Amino acid sequence: MYSVIFILPNGEEFIAQANEGESILQVAHKNALQLEGACEGSLACATCHVIVDEAWFDILDELEEPSEQEEDMLDFAFNLTTTSRLGCQIKMCKELDGIKVTIPSENRNIQS
Numbered sequence: 685m686y687s688v689i690f691i692l693p694n695g696e697e698f699i700a701q702a703n704e705g706e707s708i709l710q711v712a713h714k715n716a717l718q719l720e721g722a723c724e725g726s727l728a729c730a731t732c733h734v735i736v737d738e739a740w741f742d743i744l745d746e747l748e749e750p751s752e753q754e755e756d757m758l759d760f761a762f763n764l765t766t767t768s769r770l771g772c773q774i775k776m777c778k779e780l781d782g783i784k785v786t787i788p789s790e791n792r793n794i795q796s
């Protein structure tokens with residue numbers, strides 16, 4: 685079991701448990717957090733946009749850089765930051781145990 689620290693849109697911290705291979709989006713859904721994920725991880729919506737804590741962003745980047753498709757989709761995300769990623773593309777592993785991500789207060793669904 686790993687842990688994921690979510691900073692919720694209201695600024696509160698929520699610590700969730702995650703299994704190996706689970707995506708940040710799946711972990712958020714398991715805990716009924718407000719992260720939409722309209723396309724359920726098929727890289728077609730950008731509503732799973734999360735802002736990764738800077739230190740963790742570098743670790744994540746070293747593990748696996750975002751795919752071109754993820755980068756393209758991120759361009760549509762609302763409130764994009766330099767440490768933005770798509771929650772459906774971050775898969776939990778031991779290197780990411782304790783990762784901290786912020787759920788933005790608004791996410792845009794480009795499908796609608």
Ligand code: FES
Pocket residue numbers: 709720721722723724725726727728729730731732757770771772773
């Ligand atoms: S859930 Fe749609 S891009 Fe991640």
